[in-house]
Amino acid sequence: DAKTTQPNSMESNEEEPVHLPCNHSTISGTDYIHWYRQLPSQGPEYVIHGLTSNVNNRMASLAIAEDRKSSTLILHRATLRDAAVYYCILRDVSGANNLFFGTGTRLTVIP
Amino acid sequence: NAGVTQTPKFRILKIGQSMTLQCAQDMNHNYMYWYRQDPGMGLKLIYYSVGAGITDKGEVPNGYNVSRSTTEDFPLRLELAAPSQTSVYFCASIHRDRGGFEQFFGPGTRLTVL
Numbered sequence: 001d002a003k004t005t006q007p008n009s010m011e012s013n014e015e016e017p018v019h020l021p022c023n024h025s026t027i028s029g030t031d032y033i034h035w036y037r038q039l040p041s042q043g044p045e046y047v048i049h050g051l052t053s054n055v056n057n058r059m060a061s062l063a064i065a066e067d068r069k070s071s072t073l074i075l076h077r078a079t080l081r082d083a084a085v086y087y088c089i090l091r092d093v094s095g096a097n098n099l100f101f102g103t104g105t106r107l108t109v110i111p
Numbered sequence: 112n113a114g115v116t117q118t119p120k121f122r123i124l125k126i127g128q129s130m131t132l133q134c135a136q137d138m139n140h141n142y143m144y145w146y147r148q149d150p151g152m153g154l155k156l157i158y159y160s161v162g163a164g165i166t167d168k169g170e171v172p173n174g175y176n177v178s179r180s181t182t183e184d185f186p187l188r189l190e191l192a193a194p195s196q197t198s199v200y201f202c203a204s205i206h207r208d209r210g211g212f213e214q215f216f217g218p219g220t221r222l223t224v225l
């Protein structure tokens with residue numbers, strides 16, 4: 001399964017935008033890029049996903065590089081509630097939908 | 112919908128004891144998963160099921176067993192508990208055939224083996 005690389009931790013000030021990077025240089029043509037986040041003492045929750053084009057939803061935006069070897073999750077205005085571990089995951093659409101979690105990026109939001 | 116529910120929330124076991132972690136979902140999802148998460152680490156897949164009566168191993172299946180007799184329930188069995196199984200266990204589900212892409216996770220079961 002293709003691997004992803006993320007920084008261990010990042011900090012952001014409250015109400016400022018946050019850009020969380022992810023490298024996935026071995027991505028294959030059938031891999032979707034998924035982002036999940038895990039709030040303290042909770043199970044992971046879905047944030048956003050995409051294949052080739054940039055995506056927006058109510059939680060975040062996903063910017064995907066043209067060569068698909070990297071992507072960036074964008075939180076437009078960080079709130080204290082966004083403090084969590086963010087996981088960038090590649091999902092092979094032809095597989096059993098298994099998600100392979102790395103160690104993610106721990107986002108700290110500073111009031 | 113209650114979503115994905117897990118019981119118990121917490122459990123302490125002695126080495127060699129056995130227990131079953133319960134997982135249920137009311138969303139009529141066909142795929143279900145069991146993950147474990149060790150401190151400071153990401154989740155690792157233990158077992159998964161693509162429908163009632165069908166299960167398969169994930170990355171770390173040793174020491175665990177599962178069954179899927181109904182669409183709703185996917186229990187995880189630990190037969191001989193070991194300290195290495197101290198972890199937080201998460202159950203998840205998805206409806207693959209409806210183009211589902213979002214896995215829904217339960218709140219987790221925190222297990223300590225002493």
